[in-house]
Amino acid sequence: MGFYDGYLGPGAGMFYALGGVALRGKTLVSATATAKLLNFASNIASLMVFILGGKIVWAIGLSMAVGQILGGHLGASAVITKGAKFIRPIIVIVCISMLAKYLSSAIL
Numbered sequence: 001m002g003f004y005d006g007y008l009g010p011g012a013g014m015f016y017a018l019g020g021v022a023l024r025g026k027t028l029v030s031a032t033a034t035a036k037l038l039n040f041a042s043n044i045a046s047l048m049v050f051i052l053g054g055k056i057v058w059a060i061g062l063s064m065a066v067g068q069i070l071g072g073h074l075g076a077s078a079v080i081t082k083g084a085k086f087i088r089p090i091i092v093i094v095c096i097s098m099l100a101k102y103l104s105s106a107i108l
Contacts, residue, residue, distance in 0.1 A: 011098045013039040014091055028084035028091075036072055043068070 013035045020031025050056040079087050 011094060012042065014094050014098075017091060018095065028088055029079055032079050032087065033076070036076060040072075 013032075016035035016038045017028070017031045020026040020034050021028055024031070026034065047056075047061075050061075
């Protein structure tokens with residue numbers, strides 16, 4: 001996961017959540033909450049590496065951070081209000097979509 005999140009990134013939170021359910025036996029709501037923390041920690045670590053390396057474009061990075069905060073808030077709110085029944089199909093659809101995108105990119 002560290003390689004995937006550091007190299008590719010998109011959807012890492014989904015994989016963290018699926019790992020929590022499949023490998024640790026957590027409920028989907030609990031695994032999603034943990035995934036948010038893991039994703040935040042990996043993003044902070046990445047930010048530190050880029051800052052120390054002097055390889056950061058602040059305007060793009062800050063706009064992405066705003067998007068991530070907004071998306072995280074909306075996602076967490078959806079989990080809290082609608083529960084696992086609502087989130088489960090979304091996770092499956094997003095994971096399958098990302099897999100299809102990566103496979104099509106690799107083939108083309």
